[in-house]
Amino acid sequence: MKNWKLTLPVGLLVLVALALWFEPAFADKLADAIAKAPQGADPGQIDPTKPAGFLGIPGAPVVNPILAFCWAVWVGWIFSTVGAFGGVMAGVGHMSVFGFGSYAGGFKKTAPELGKVVTDSIKASNQFLVGLSAAISSFNYLKMKRLVLPLAISLGLGSLLGAWGAQELSAGKLDFKSYQGYFGLFVLLLGAWLFYETTPAGQSKKQTAKKAAKAFEEAAKKIKSGESVEAKNIGLHITEFTISTCAFTFYGVPFKFNPLIPFLGGVVISAVAAFLGVGGGFLLVPFLTSVTQLPMYLAAGTSALAVLVGMVTSIITLLMKGTPIEWHFIGLEMLGVAVGSFVGPMTSKYFSDVWLKRLFIVLALYVGVGYLLAGFFGYKLPGV
Amino acid sequence: MDTFLPQTFLAIDALLIAAFRWCAPPWAGFLVGMTTLACGSALVGRLCGAALAYVQRSRRTREEGAAKKHHELSLAALRAHNKPAYLASNHLAQEAYGNAMALAAGRAAAGLWPACAALAWLYWRFAATPLPLVGESAGPAIFFLPLYGLAQWGLSRLQRRRGPSAQALGRTPLDDPPSPFP
Numbered sequence: 001m002k003n004w005k006l007t008l009p010v011g012l013l014v015l016v017a018l019a020l021w022f023e024p025a026f027a028d029k030l031a032d033a034i035a036k037a038p039q040g041a042d043p044g045q046i047d048p049t050k051p052a053g054f055l056g057i058p059g060a061p062v063v064n065p066i067l068a069f070c071w072a073v074w075v076g077w078i079f080s081t082v083g084a085f086g087g088v089m090a091g092v093g094h095m096s097v098f099g100f101g102s103y104a105g106g107f108k109k110t111a112p113e114l115g116k117v118v119t120d121s122i123k124a125s126n127q128f129l130v131g132l133s134a135a136i137s138s139f140n141y142l143k144m145k146r147l148v149l150p151l152a153i154s155l156g157l158g159s160l161l162g163a164w165g166a167q168e169l170s171a172g173k174l175d176f177k178s179y180q181g182y183f184g185l186f187v188l189l190l191g192a193w194l195f196y197e198t199t200p201a202g203q204s205k206k207q208t209a210k211k212a213a214k215a216f217e218e219a220a221k222k223i224k225s226g227e228s229v230e231a232k233n234i235g236l237h238i239t240e241f242t243i244s245t246c247a248f249t250f251y252g253v254p255f256k257f258n259p260l261i262p263f264l265g266g267v268v269i270s271a272v273a274a275f276l277g278v279g280g281g282f283l284l285v286p287f288l289t290s291v292t293q294l295p296m297y298l299a300a301g302t303s304a305l306a307v308l309v310g311m312v313t314s315i316i317t318l319l320m321k322g323t324p325i326e327w328h329f330i331g332l333e334m335l336g337v338a339v340g341s342f343v344g345p346m347t348s349k350y351f352s353d354v355w356l357k358r359l360f361i362v363l364a365l366y367v368g369v370g371y372l373l374a375g376f377f378g379y380k381l382p383g384v
Numbered sequence: 385m386d387t388f389l390p391q392t393f394l395a396i397d398a399l400l401i402a403a404f405r406w407c408a409p410p411w412a413g414f415l416v417g418m419t420t421l422a423c424g425s426a427l428v429g430r431l432c433g434a435a436l437a438y439v440q441r442s443r444r445t446r447e448e449g450a451a452k453k454h455h456e457l458s459l460a461a462l463r464a465h466n467k468p469a470y471l472a473s474n475h476l477a478q479e480a481y482g483n484a485m486a487l488a489a490g491r492a493a494a495g496l497w498p499a500c501a502a503l504a505w506l507y508w509r510f511a512a513t514p515l516p517l518v519g520e521s522a523g524p525a526i527f528f529l530p531l532y533g534l535a536q537w538g539l540s541r542l543q544r545r546r547g548p549s550a551q552a553l554g555r556t557p558l559d560d561p562p563s564p565f566p
Binding site (some may be wrong): 061065075079080082083086128205206208209210211212213215216217220250251252285286289293295296297299301326327328329330331334335337338340341342343345346348 | 389432435436439442443451454455457458459460461462463464465466467468469470471472473474475476477478479480481483485486487489490491493494496497498499500501502503504505507548551
């Protein structure tokens with residue numbers, strides 16, 4: 001497709017704008033859910049005499065904008081210092097720190113429809129804050145033509161299906177407690193992975209790779225310069241693309257993979273990202289480099305398309321399902337993330353990467369266990 | 385503090401609504417105001433992104449430099465038909481890339497927050513107000529988002545026309561393609 005650099009972003013914007021055409025329906029869906037909720041001052045009830053809070057619901061938590069901004073600064077600081085866990089902290093903010101989670105959970109028995117609308121809005125807030133930033137930053141790699149088209153199509157289709165399917169199956173159907181439980185499970189798995197990376201076994205792969213790379217670098221310096229590469233072998237050349245095989249050469253070295261694998265990987269990773277509002281872009285590149293063994297720059301560009309497609313699909317599906325969005329809240333949080341990203345590089349030299357990772361492992365274990373217990377077993381740990 | 389936030393909000397509201405009152409016909413005023421708001425959001429976003437890129441420059445150079453270095457080493461390994469060395473260097477490049485992506489996410493947030501704030505203000509300002517062409521069947525985002533997209537596209541074209549010095553601001557190794565790429 002010619003001029004895809006213009007057609008693609010314009011097309012995606014048009015789709016999002018079309019989805020927002022349905023926006024007046026959001027107020028109807030929320031208003032219907034509020035009307036069905038029992039009135040009163042107890043938890044799980046709507047008190048119409050109280051001032052409007054989150055989503056304009058009377059009596060809903062009113063978040064102090066300074067608290068929201070400060071928490072977002074914390075999220076941005078984590079992003080720029082550790083490079084992971086920012087999305088999880090954003091989710092913790094929405095669910096625990098601002099009190100939206102316990103508010104939504106209170107409607108499980110009294111007004112389940114309202115609880116599900118609030119839960120979907122919390123999911124959307126996570127996604128806008130984390131996923132949109134990742135999608136936009138990935139777009140730069142897409143612009144630089146660093147992609148393998150057959151792989152991008154396979155991954156993009158999988159991402160589209162995963163993101164659409166996750167929202168179609170969960171939007172309007174998932175109560176907050178279940179969402180909290182699954183979020184806690186993801187956080188526990190992330191914490192376990194971070195912990196594994198600090199163990200000798202986890203470190204060994206990186207140490208082996210460093211030794212191999214260093215050894216080759218030393219050897220390469222000793223090799224006389226002037227090696228010539230045949231022109232036909234420079235760059236990427238697709239030699240075969242069928243439903244079961246994608247073969248290409250890069251610098252004359254053959255690579256082969258089954259396109260169904262990135263398709264399925266795209267489905268799973270996008271589904272998780274769309275369902276929870278975290279992950280996605282940060283998981284796709286490691287998946288691509290390990291499955292297809294593509295050079296990192298090509299994997300980054302190829303996954304960018306999948307991230308963008310998955311994110312736009314997820315947002316459009318949520319909007320078309322009538323999920324209300326608090327734009328001022330998201331805008332304030334994005335500003336906080338930007339400020340945190342300012343502060344992060346300045347403070348990183350005062351903190352050890354290893355100790356920061358260990359701190360986040362402890363946090364991940366506490367938050368993960370707490371959300372798992374609260375979501376699936378109804379047992380609350382302090383502060384979670 | 386009780387009156388500070390409301391007064392600040394009203395001051396910002398007065399500033400933002402001014403462009404909507406520049407033209408007498410309501411539809412023209414709406415279009416001019418919306419265009420001004422979209423362009424302003426895009427410009428402020430780019431300035432914030434550029435400022436953050438400047439603050440992050442040394443950390444970015446380190447992370448993206450590591451990614452580029454290991455990537456180029458992986459290409460050299462490919463040229464030498466040394467697949468284990470290629471996989472090792474590629475793995476290290478991918479790790480460094482993850483850190484670079486996290487910094488990029490912060491810059492993206494810096495670029496996007498004005499648009500989100502503008503949307504929030506639009507929904508508050510034009511709540512239950514029939515809009516030109518669409519009436520009450522759609523919200524203000526249906527006008528804002530396409531104009532914002534156009535504004536971003538226009539600003540990127542302008543930046544490219546200004547030449548290498550304007551583009552060089554904030555560029556780091558990861559923005560520059562390695563030698564095998566066009």
